Amino acid sequence: MAKTFQPGYDVVVIGKGIAGLTAAVNAAARGASVALVYHSTLCSSHLAYEGVFRFPENIDELDHMVREHGCGLADPKLLAAFFHHYRDFGQDDLERIFPLAGAKPIGKKHRLGGPGILADLEHLCNSTGVTFIRGTVVKIDAPDGILSAVRMYHVRRLITIQAKSVIIASGGGIGNIYGTSDNCAACCPPGTALALNAGARLRDLEFISFHPFGAIGCRTHDGTTPVFTFFSIGENTEIYSNETNRRIPFIEDLIATRTADKNPHDNIFRIARTVWQNNGIHIFKNIRGSLQRINLSVVAHSLIGGIEVNADFKTAVNGLYAAGEAAAGLNGAGRLPGMALLEGYISGKQAGINAADHAGKSGFYPVDPDGFFPASMRFGMFSNLTDTIKQIADAALFIERTAAGLQLARKRLLKLQSGILKNHLAQHIENDLLETALAMVDASLLRKESRGNFSRQDFPGMDPGMQRNIVIQKNRPDSEITVSWSNEPAAFLACSNGQPSF
Ligand SMILES: Cc1cc2nc3c(=O)[nH]c(=O)nc-3n(C[C@H](O)[C@H](O)[C@H](O)COP(=O)(O)OP(=O)(O)OC[C@H]3O[C@@H](n4cnc5c(N)ncnc54)[C@H](O)[C@@H]3O)c2cc1C
Structure with a gap:
């Protein structure tokens, strides 16, 4: 190259x-x-x-938002x-x-x-x-x-x-x-x-924040314009389960409350969990004169840490x-x-x-032009590793996490990592994806509670002793990642209700 x-x-x-x-x-x-x-x-x-x-x-409004969503970790x-x-x-x-x-x-x-x-x-x-x-x-x-x-x-x-x-x-x-x-x-x-x-x-x-009403995978008409990503669901939308085809008035009620701005964020995790348990939802919408069924489901929406x-x-x-x-840092949990x-x-x-x-105030620091790019470096093709990482994340790191699921994900990621070829640029890129997924799994195993946008099925309550950040680092570039509780004192902002947001 x-x-x-x-x-x-x-x-x-x-x-x-x-x-x-x-x-x-x-x-x-x-x-x-x-x-x-x-x-x-x-x-x-x-x-x-x-x-x-x-x-x-x-500042009071910001403080209120952080109390409601940040759950003590901003x-x-x-x-x-x-x-x-x-x-x-x-x-x-x-x-x-x-x-x-x-x-x-x-x-x-x-x-x-x-x-x-x-x-x-x-x-x-x-x-x-x-x-x-x-x-x-x-x-x-x-x-x-x-x-x-x-x-x-x-x-x-x-x-x-x-x-x-x-x-x-x-x-x-x-x-x-x-x-x-x-x-x-x-x-x-x-x-x-x-x-x-x-x-x-x-x-x-x-x-991670999960959007309760997403359309999966963005596509584009011309490479620049997104077709449609997620749908706003209003007060008057009828919502049906993909699992049973029956209406879910529970979500409709919660949305009506939210739309009326009485209780804007408290119920979002309950909505997301219900949509997830129903294998997604569908609504009907009149599009250019014909009634069309629109399928929606919970999607991974954004990174909160970083x-x-x-x-x-x-x-x-x-x-x-x-x-x-x-x-990371502004959003907390x-x-x-x-x-x-x-x-x-x-x-x-x-x-x-x-x-x-x-x-x-600085000069340039010396660089070895060949350093990371030795003569033997080749690009090769992306393997199917990326798809496998996604399957693992979808199975273990979605709305509700369990120790067993996370341990299995960890084992599978480590096994994949052991097969990564050195001097293969595509696999180097995939390894970076893999390391991030591994850090997400390890941090999720360490947090034995449910707080904000994080839910452990096996630890449903919030533990005040865990009002601390989790830090991820490497001692040397080629060493393994370590995941540990931060030594710094917990943020001063208290958690009001422990509810997540999207
Ligand atoms: C469907 C959708 C709707 C949203 N709606 C809202 C909303 O209404 N209001 C709101 O506040 N937020 C919304 N968000 C969230 C918000 O859009 C994002 O958090 C925000 O735009 C992120 O901006 P960014 O500049 O940090 O990153 P991005 O906009 O994601 O840009 C990242 C850039 O980095 C480049 N990049 C990444 N890795 C590499 C690499 N290795 N080498 C070179 N380039 C790289 C990418 O190609 C890209 O150009 C929405 C998000 C989504 C997905």
Whole structure:
């Protein structure tokens, strides 16, 4: 395979979603030279087709949301930083920053189309001189805990790009791990594994949000426009079980309560579990004059945990930052609903500014151009490992988890890992998927309770002694992952009711 060495960008951003584009434009506006590398234009930000930007009115409202959903595990320092930066952002900014997305206020929320948001940000990136490079990042080099380069693959070319700072804005990668997901299924290593192997820590990977009414697997008309991902179910929708074909008035009642905004989030896990137990649901909808049956089921929707960052969105590796869904800490044990886009925007902006400032004070760290790409490296084909990982995740890491199911998943993943070929780039990528799934399984085994979006069938109650984060790390790049309770004190925010959200 041909090899290319690209010396010198101040900042390399990984990901072309809302977090990556915002990071790139802010780093470039700070005077940094910026390359944005991306695997695909189709991403979660794109799929938030009529995305909702939700705005907490004040710190009390944010605090209330975190109590309700975060269940004692959100990072107070990160929340304080988030709210501090959020104060700068208002309606004027929405109209100025997102002219194409067309912000429509709906109460304390704004509707903006995902593709419009991305088009607006890409336009800003182009006008600030950001270089776009398409390809898949397969490794981040950080010898001695100092960031030096990213390694990527692009159509039979292996590219090494030297960098002073790197921002991982690679999204949650949930569509790579689960088969039953409303995210895109694109085989690329989740940023979590890239960060882990560069020496950063991950946290709370046991927390995934599940959407109760998803349509599985996004497809596109033309490669850019999502056809349809999930369906809003209103107060007057009749819901039928796929298992029995009978109506489920229980869910209809719960939705009516939710729609009336009396009790907005308390019942979501009950809805998701009921939909799951009924093997999915169907509704009937009049589409262009004919009544059509629409099948919906619970889908893995987003990553709640991820890469550990501090209040500057910096990881433990010097020069390495993370933003958007790839980063952990803001949500705690349950995702703050409708706030992922706002979170991606604010964390991307701060990561971009901080990474540019870091680059301004740093030199390039030496890179061995051949290092990760030895002469014997070949791409080969993806095996069916990816599909097997998805089957394992769907079976063991869905709504309800048990010790037996998780142990079996662990055994199967370790067996698959023992057969991975070295110097085989496709298998290296698949191994990164596998390591993330393994970390999710190990963290789920350690958490012997049910909290927020995490449910253990064998431990249905919440245990106050487990109001702590789980951290995932490697001692050396080639060593095994370790999963353990964090030594840091539990977050100060109490848990109100332990209910999850989507
Ligand atoms: C169907 C759907 C609807 C949603 N609706 C809403 C909503 O209404 N409101 C809301 O707030 N949130 C919503 N969300 C969640 C929200 O869209 C996401 O959390 C958010 O967009 C994530 O943005 P991001 O920039 O962090 O990552 P993404 O948008 O996922 O972007 C990740 C980018 O990283 C790239 N990438 C990943 N790995 C690599 C690699 N190894 N090398 C190179 N590039 C890589 C990808 O190709 C992509 O360009 C929705 C999500 C989905 C799936």
